[in-house]
Structures are given as C-alpha cells and as structure tokens.
Amino acid sequence: MKIIFEGEKGIASVLVPASKFLATLTGTDEEKTIYVANKDLPTGTKYEIIADSVDLSDRAFRNAWTYTAGASERTSEENE
Amino acid sequence: MSTIKLNGTSSGSSIIKAPDSGSTNQTFTLPASSGTLVTTTDAGVAGITSAADATAITISSAEKVGIGETSPTTHLLCLGEDSGSGDSGASSGISFRASNTENYISMSTVGGANNGARGLVINRESSNELIKFCGDGRGVSQFTARAWANYNDTTIYDSHNISSMTDVETGMSYANFTSAMPNASYVVQATAYSSNCDKHGPYIADAETGRVKILSLLKTNCDYADRTTHFVIFGDA
Numbered sequence: 001m002k003i004i005f006e007g008e009k010g011i012a013s014v015l016v017p018a019s020k021f022l023a024t025l026t027g028t029d030e031e032k033t034i035y036v037a038n039k040d041l042p043t044g045t046k047y048e049i050i051a052d053s054v055d056l057s058d059r060a061f062r063n064a065w066t067y068t069a070g071a072s073e074r075t076s077e078e079n080e
Numbered sequence: 081m082s083t084i085k086l087n088g089t090s091s092g093s094s095i096i097k098a099p100d101s102g103s104t105n106q107t108f109t110l111p112a113s114s115g116t117l118v119t120t121t122d123a124g125v126a127g128i129t130s131a132a133d134a135t136a137i138t139i140s141s142a143e144k145v146g147i148g149e150t151s152p153t154t155h156l157l158c159l160g161e162d163s164g165s166g167d168s169g170a171s172s173g174i175s176f177r178a179s180n181t182e183n184y185i186s187m188s189t190v191g192g193a194n195n196g197a198r199g200l201v202i203n204r205e206s207s208n209e210l211i212k213f214c215g216d217g218r219g220v221s222q223f224t225a226r227a228w229a230n231y232n233d234t235t236i237y238d239s240h241n242i243s244s245m246t247d248v249e250t251g252m253s254y255a256n257f258t259s260a261m262p263n264a265s266y267v268v269q270a271t272a273y274s275s276n277c278d279k280h281g282p283y284i285a286d287a288e289t290g291r292v293k294i295l296s297l298l299k300t301n302c303d304y305a306d307r308t309t310h311f312v313i314f315g316d317a
Contacts, residue, residue, distance in 0.1 A: 002234060007246070007248050007249070008248065009248065009249060011249060013246055013247060013248050013249070014234050014246070014247040015244050015245075015246050015247075015256075016231075016234050016235070016236055016244055016245045016246075016247065017243065017244045018229070018236050018239045018242045018243055018244055018245070018258075019236065020238070020239055020240070020242075021239075021242065021243040021244070021258050024216065036243055036244050039243055039244075039256075040243055040244045040246070040256040040291070056233075056234050056247075057233075059249075059250050
C-alpha cells in the first residue's frame with residue numbers, strides 16, 4: 001500500500017512505506033500503513049491509502065492531482 | 081548429637097554441624113588424597129576466592145551457568161544491576177580490563193525509546209560509548225551507517241532505518257528516518273544509476289533530524305529526473 005497526499009508544492013506526493021520498516025510493525029497492512037502516515041506525514045495532512053497496483057508512473061497526471069475531500073487526516077502527535 | 085568437634089593438634093578446634101532441619105542422612109565423602117577444606121568466606125578453593133554471603137554463581141541441573149541469576153536459561157546468563165525499568169533500563173554486564181591499566185571495556189544491555197528494544201552497548205569506562213547494537217537492528221556509532229536506501233520514484237528496493245520515502249515530484253524525494261538523527265549535522269553520500277551518460281547527479285537539501293530531501297538533477301539542462309538513487313548517511317551516535 002502507498003499513501004498519496006497533497007505535498008508541499010500543491011501537487012500529488014506519494015509516501016512509500018519501506019518494507020523492512022513495515023516488517024517490524026504488527027496489525028493489518030492498512031493499520032501498518034496508517035502508522036507510517038501518522039509517523040511521517042506533517043500533522044494535519046489529509047491523505048488517501050492506495051493499493052500498490054495503482055499506476056503512478058504518469059507524472060503529468062500526478063502533477064495535476066489536487067486533494068478534494070474525504071481523505072484520512074493525520075491528527076496524532078504520538079509518533080513524533 | 082548434632083555436632084562433631086575436632087580439636088587442633090596444639091590448640092583451637094573446628095566443629096562440623098548438621099543443619100537444624102531439612103537434611104536427611106546427607107553424606108559428605110572426604111577426598112582420597114590429602115587436601116584442605118575451607119569455608120567459602122575464607123580463602124576459596126583451588127584459586128577461587130569468594131567473599132559472597134549470597135549465591136553469586138548458579139549452575140543449574142541443565143548445566144547452565146547463571147551469574148547473579150539463579151535460574152539461567154542460556155549456557156551463560158549474566159544478570160547485571162539495572163537502572164531504569166523494563167526495556168528502558170540499562171543493565172551493567174561484563175567488563176574486560178588489562179592487568180596494567182585501570183581502564184576497562186564493558187558490555188551492557190541498553191533499551192529505551194531511542195534505542196529500540198533491548199540491545200547491547202560497548203563502553204570504554206562507564207560512559208564512553210564505542211558502539212551500540214540496538215534491539216531494532218541498528219548499529220549506532222560514529223563509524224556505522226545511520227541509514228541507507230536504494231530507491232527510484234515510488235519503489236524502495238532496500239533500506240535501513242528508513243520508514244518511508246516521500247516522492248514529492250519528479251526527481252525529488254524525502255527520506256524519512258525510522259529512528260531520528262540526534263542532530264542535523266549528519267553526512268549524506270548519494271549517487272545515482274545512469275545507463276545513458278546523461279550526467280546525472282543527486283544532491284541533498286533540507287537536512288532535518290527526521291528526514292532529508294534528496295534531489296536528482298540532470299546536469300545537461302538542470303531538469304529534475306527520476307533515477308535509481310543510492311544514499312548512505314553517517315552521523316553522531
């Protein structure tokens with residue numbers, strides 16, 4: 001799983017969890033991904049979890065992506 | 081009769097006394113050859129000196145030895161003196177010292193939030209840390225890599241102490257550290273794979289304790305480009 005969010009330049013950024021770090025965590029894949037989001041995204045960042053199968057290779061499309069609504073949001077400081 | 085008194089040849093005496101309870105016909109066999117029996121608080125036996133008034137070394141029925149541990153679960157288990165509690169506590173362990181110096185090297189356990197689960201630390205004297213093997217798999221010292229990764233775009237091929245990579249845009253990523261650096265004065269050495277001689281060179285920016293930005297630049301036209309990039313980071317322990 002990966003995480004997409006609106007990055008510092010207003011375009012789509014992708015947070016890619018490291019598999020070796022995920023291996024140290026417990027829980028479902030989604031729970032592990034949420035843990036990484038809470039750890040590594042700036043507080044208040046809205047994000048979406050996407051499957052690894054989603055094709056992100058089209059840079060032109062990603063650079064046009066903007067966040068709209070309904071995303072998860074990092075609110076916790078617990079992992080900082 | 082619960083005691084036997086043996087008088088010395090010229091003076092003094094010794095007494096052999098049975099325990100008041102708990103012993104049933106215990107037999108103590110004297111050695112066939114000559115020797116000297118001593119108490120454990122006197123001089124010791126065959127080069128062993130003990131002044132302990134409690135059990136210091138335990139050999140279990142499974143032939144496992146505990147030092148300060150009465151129920152050893154490994155062949156040799158050393159129980160140190162704890163400071164702190166649980167996995168956050170440090171425990172003194174084994175020390176080595178040359179006979180011609182007062183300096184010593186010690187191995188102790190270590191734990192806590194910045195060290196991961198309980199690990200091992202080697203110190204010169206009591207507080208000069210040489211290297212620390214953290215329970216989360218990191219080896220922390222001035223001469224061991226604090227983090228490294230091999231990645232490209234949204235793929236992390238392998239990594240150490242990296243929780244995630246943030247792909248900001250073409251040729252621009254953040255490496256997010258699993259365990260934060262103690263300061264932002266660390267060194268990053270990065271290089272990139274190129275198969276078409278495009279004079280590609282990565283560089284870094286925004287070094288923070290929790291992450292560092294790595295950018296991949298084409299020297300021919302200064303455009304950013306996605307390339308498989310390798311980096312390794314050294315810094316303060």
